Amino acid sequence: MGALGHYLEEEGVATTQISLVREHTELIQPPRALWVPFMLGRPFGAPNAPDFQHKVLAAALRLLEAESGPVLRDFPEDAPRANEPFDMEGFACPVNLRRAQPDRDGRMDVTQALLDEVAQLLPWHDLAVKRRGRSAVGISGIAIEEAARYVASHLAGAAAPSYDKESSAAEALKRACDDLHAYYCEAVAAQPGNSAGDEIQIWFWRQTAAGRLFLDLQGMCRASPDKSMQLLGRSLLVPRAVTEGAS
Amino acid sequence: MVRLTDLPEWEREHLLAKGREAPRFASRPWVRGPALGKRRVAIVTTSGVHRRGDRPFSMIPDTEYRVIPGDTSADMLVMSHVSVNFDRSGFHEDVNVVFPIDRLKELAAAGAIGSVADFHYAFMGAAWPPTRFETKARELAVLLKKDRVDAVLLTPV
Numbered sequence: 001m002g003a004l005g006h007y008l009e010e011e012g013v014a015t016t017q018i019s020l021v022r023e024h025t026e027l028i029q030p031p032r033a034l035w036v037p038f039m040l041g042r043p044f045g046a047p048n049a050p051d052f053q054h055k056v057l058a059a060a061l062r063l064l065e066a067e068s069g070p071v072l073r074d075f076p077e078d079a080p081r082a083n084e085p086f087d088m089e090g091f092a093c094p095v096n097l098r099r100a101q102p103d104r105d106g107r108m109d110v111t112q113a114l115l116d117e118v119a120q121l122l123p124w125h126d127l128a129v130k131r132r133g134r135s136a137v138g139i140s141g142i143a144i145e146e147a148a149r150y151v152a153s154h155l156a157g158a159a160a161p162s163y164d165k166e167s168s169a170a171e172a173l174k175r176a177c178d179d180l181h182a183y184y185c186e187a188v189a190a191q192p193g194n195s196a197g198d199e200i201q202i203w204f205w206r207q208t209a210a211g212r213l214f215l216d217l218q219g220m221c222r223a224s225p226d227k228s229m230q231l232l233g234r235s236l237l238v239p240r241a242v243t244e245g246a247s
Numbered sequence: 248m249v250r251l252t253d254l255p256e257w258e259r260e261h262l263l264a265k266g267r268e269a270p271r272f273a274s275r276p277w278v279r280g281p282a283l284g285k286r287r288v289a290i291v292t293t294s295g296v297h298r299r300g301d302r303p304f305s306m307i308p309d310t311e312y313r314v315i316p317g318d319t320s321a322d323m324l325v326m327s328h329v330s331v332n333f334d335r336s337g338f339h340e341d342v343n344v345v346f347p348i349d350r351l352k353e354l355a356a357a358g359a360i361g362s363v364a365d366f367h368y369a370f371m372g373a374a375w376p377p378t379r380f381e382t383k384a385r386e387l388a389v390l391l392k393k394d395r396v397d398a399v400l401l402t403p404v
Contacts, residue, residue, distance in 0.1 A: 001267075001293055001403040003377035004370075004384050008291075008399055009276035011388030017401035020248040027269040030401075031277055040248050041334030043294075043352075043402050047341030047351040053350050057400075061283055061360065064398055069277050103261070134322030136339045138299050171306045174329065186339050197336030228306065235385055236306060239331045 002028030018043040018056070018062045019072070027037040029070045032063035036075045041197075045079035052080055110216075111152035113209040118148050118180075121187035128190035137182045140175040142166070144183050155216055170221070170228035174236055177217070180210055205242050214238060268376040286398040288355075289364035289391055290315075293372025294345045294404035295328025296338075303327035308373035310383045315367040321349065326404075328371050333404055345404055364396045366400075371404060 002025050005015040008032045016032040019025040020040055025033045026241040036056060038045050056075060063071050125144075129135045140147055142163050153160040154173060164174040185200050205211040212235055221233025251259045280286060297313035304313075304327045315324070317344045321342040326335065337344040348367070354360045369388055374380065391399060 001372065001377070001401050003292070004291060004380055005382050005399075005401050006272050006276065007384035008388050008401075009278050010274070010286060011385055012278055013388050013391050013399055014278040014280045014397060015399045015401055018403060020403050021251070021266075023251050023262070024266050024269050027266055027271060029272065029275070031275070036383075037249060039334050040332070041404055042337040044344045044347050047339075047344045050343070050350065050353075053343055053347055054353070057350050057354070058359075060400060061288070061354075061398070064280065064283060064286065070275060128340045131351075134342075136325050136335070138254070138325050139327045140301050143302075168306070171303075172384065174306050175303060175327070178327070182335065182339065182359055185336055189336060189339065194340050197334045200336055231306065236331060238328050240257060240261065241332070244255070 001025075002033065003032035005030035005032070014064060016060050018060055022072075022074075025072055029072075031069045031072045032060075032066060034060040034063060034073050034168075038079045039078075039197075042079065049080050052077075110155050110209070110213055111149060114148045114152045114180075114213060115145060117209050118144055118183070121184060124190045125183055125187035131190065135182075135186060136187065137179050137212040137216055139182075140172070140179045142176070142179075144179065147179045147183075150176045151180060152213065153219070155213060155220065168228045170226065170232045173217075173221075173229075177214060177237060181214075184208065184210055190224055201239070201241075205238075215242075220245075265375060270376060270378045280397045283360055283398075284358060285361040287362045287364055287394070287396050287397045288351060288360050288400055289394065289396040290346060290348065290351065290367040290400050290402060291370070291387065292346055292402045292404070293368070293370045294326060294338075294402065295371035295373075295386055296324050296326045296342075296346050296369050298323050299325050304329065304371040308371060308375075308382050310370065310374050312383060312387065313369045315346075315348075317348075317363055317365045318365065319348075328404060329373055347400075351400070356368065360398075364391070364394050366390070366394055 001017055008015050019033040019035040022035040044056050059075055117243050150160050164172045184204055188200055218233045218238045219231040301313050306329050324342050343349050351363050357361045
């Protein structure tokens, strides 16, 4: 971010920026930066808080009126909602998804388990879309049930043909996983009392078949001979907070 | 974000390692402009947002950008940033927590800024070190000037 500001300014375009990692901004020293004490992913502090977002935006834009630089200011307020670090302990989500049962041989049908969850969450996702007027699901361009089947097929031993011939198998898998994750998060956030992002993450990774499936996929990708799959398994499927924070 | 000293060791080390590769620039460019009330403002974000149906960002981080026309409505924006290590729930609820297009339009309507640009731009900031963005940033500067932009709001994720 800081480097972009430096290059644009060298080309004659004035810039001001939000800084999320102050230590990086101190090193790069872009022309104008406002450091904010908000969680990664929320540079303007909090969703659906237009007054607070305006405060942050105005503070960033005001730096354009500074006489000289570089300028690095600290935004003085925390975001309206407490944004504690991601914590796997002490969370009790009211959502109780019906757990898939193993068959008589003790085997779990991962595809069915995932499709069951997707179906159970459907009315909540519909409600989320109606309330918000939008959805962040849609990176893969396929229906959510198809995304579920596609992801599960990789663990069921017979990966389905890619739905996107222009992307690598790993990219297609990544996008289907991202859509599933967004679908779950949007759906559960529509339920009563479930608006906190970190709590939803704990629920997803600890209490859903999808979370368990993603963790299994991570292992499968790491062991794959395909370098793109290895990259996916190494860092692009499961957050560091889950892999490192749990150890 | 909280300061690095407040983070768990594994996260602090990750960000410190990135910091060691951060560029140190010899020059300190500084462009002056008109009063805020006369500025034309564009957003350039590294959050990996784009219009639904646009090509998603690559899993192998590159420095390509996506164009977001100023009349794009919030319900058209999705995010294909490859990182799984930042909160997305805020973006799910409200685009403006990442890409404050509605807030910017409100400022223009109130006369606090001159106008909002016709085009905004989105990168995926996963490419590191950030010197990799130099060519694209200089290319973007030409386009921004053609759009008569004289203030860029840079937003990370």
